[in-house]
Amino acid sequence: MPVNYYILLSLALFSIGIVGVLTRRNAIIIFMCIELMLNAVNLLLVAFSKMHHLKAMAANAATTTGTDGQLFVFFIMVVAAAEVSVGLAIIVMMYRNVHSVDVNFLNRLKN
Amino acid sequence: MVITQILFWILSVWVIFSALMLITSKNPIYSVLWLISTFFAISGHYIMLNAQFLAIVNIIVYAGAIMVLFLFVIMLMNMNTESEPQKHKWLKMAGTVAGGCLLLVIVAALRDLDIKKQPVLVNEGGIGLIKNLGKELFTTYVVPFEISSILFLSAMVGAVVIGKKE
Numbered sequence: 001m002p003v004n005y006y007i008l009l010s011l012a013l014f015s016i017g018i019v020g021v022l023t024r025r026n027a028i029i030i031f032m033c034i035e036l037m038l039n040a041v042n043l044l045l046v047a048f049s050k051m052h053h054l055k056a057m058a059a060n061a062a063t064t065t066g067t068d069g070q071l072f073v074f075f076i077m078v079v080a081a082a083e084v085s086v087g088l089a090i091i092v093m094m095y096r097n098v099h100s101v102d103v104n105f106l107n108r109l110k111n
Numbered sequence: 112m113v114i115t116q117i118l119f120w121i122l123s124v125w126v127i128f129s130a131l132m133l134i135t136s137k138n139p140i141y142s143v144l145w146l147i148s149t150f151f152a153i154s155g156h157y158i159m160l161n162a163q164f165l166a167i168v169n170i171i172v173y174a175g176a177i178m179v180l181f182l183f184v185i186m187l188m189n190m191n192t193e194s195e196p197q198k199h200k201w202l203k204m205a206g207t208v209a210g211g212c213l214l215l216v217i218v219a220a221l222r223d224l225d226i227k228k229q230p231v232l233v234n235e236g237g238i239g240l241i242k243n244l245g246k247e248l249f250t251t252y253v254v255p256f257e258i259s260s261i262l263f264l265s266a267m268v269g270a271v272v273i274g275k276k277e
Contacts, residue, residue, distance in 0.1 A: 001119055004227045008218065009123050013130055015214035020134035022206030028139055028185060032146050035177070036130055039153050042169075046162050046239075047231050054232035066238050067247045073165055074248070077172055078259045082266035084177050088184050089270040095188050096276075 006047035013040035027091050027101040031084075038080050042073045115233045118159055125152040139185050143178055150174040160231065162239030 013036060020033030049069025056065035091101060098105045129149040133142050150173045157166035221227075237243055248256055 001115065001231045001233050002227065003229050003231050004224075005119065005123075006231060007221060007224075009126065011214055011217055011221075012127055015210045016127070016130040016134060018213060019207050019210030022209055023203045024134065026139060028181065029134070029142050032142060032181065033134065035146065035173070036133065036149065039150065039169075039173070042165075043153055043156055046157060046160055046165060049238070050160050050162075050232045050236065051226070051229055053236050053238050054230060057232070057236070064238055064243055064247070067243055070162055070165055070239055070244060071248055071252055073162075074168065074244070075252075075255060075259060077168060079262065081172060081177060082262050084180060085266050085270045086273065088180055089273040092184060092187070093273055101188065 003047060003051045006044060010040045010044040010047075013037075013043070025102050025104060027094065027103050030103065031087055031091070035080065035084070038076060042076055045069045045073050045076075115159060118155075119233075122152050122155045122159065126156070140182070143181050143185065146181075147174045147178050150178070157239075159233055160239065161234060161236055164239060164241045164244050 017033040017037035017040065020036065021030050024030055024033070046069065049066035051066075052069070053063070053066035056063040094106070095101055126149055129145045129152060133145040133149065136142050136145060150169060154166040154169045154174075157163070157169060
């Protein structure tokens with residue numbers, strides 16, 4: 001598979017995530033779109049890691065080039081899990097205060 | 112057409128379709144279910160790239176833990192479709208156009224990429240296996256690994272403090 005296809009797929013996923021963030025008002029769905037964008041980046045990182053691995057394998061068959069990319073994906077997942085727990089706690093807090101998860105209610109912060 | 116190519120196209124269509132359904136469905140529960148479907152398709156991509164550890168972690172952590180958390184919060188809130196606020200039609204259209212423009216600009220910018228034709232190793236190669244990743248994680252990346260455990264602890268404390276009733 002040429003790496004071009006993976007780049008286009010990840011870009012499409014990322015753009016869908018951005019469109020979701022821009023068009024929805026439900027805070028939980030906006031949050032899920034952010035997860036979607038993170039996953040698009042993860043997919044691209046794995047594809048690039050395999051691309052560099054193939055390139056390095058031409059010189060040395062037992063090379064481990066490209067492991068870093070997959071470990072970055074692992075750390076992105078770790079940070080995303082922590083982010084989700086705090087973010088959902090904030091959304092629950094917001095729901096308890098205004099009885100809605102509409103992000104437009106959050107503009108009261110500016111007054 | 113080789114079987115990996117057929118699989119790539121099937122998985123890609125599945126990913127894009129589930130992601131589109133995620134942002135268009137009115138009911139948040141359906142959105143969560145479509146997001147789980149997206150994660151399974153992305154795990155299929157990882158398996159095809161022979162990144163088996165990441166595929167399993169993606170299913171267990173994302174589709175398992177994080178999505179259950181989302182479902183739990185949504186069910187806690189008792190949201191119904193009628194009361195769900197909708198953005199104005201023009202705002203929705205503007206958001207879609209803005210996202211489409213971003214896609215267009217980046218695709219145009221990447222048109223003359225010099226690594227464009229470079230192949231990706233599909234279905235073989237041992238770097239995604241748990242032996243290699245574990246060795247690297249506990250030697251070179253052991254400090255970030257320990258720092259991430261502190262991050263988890265602080266996230267846990269933060270979630271409890273934020274979610275606590277005063």
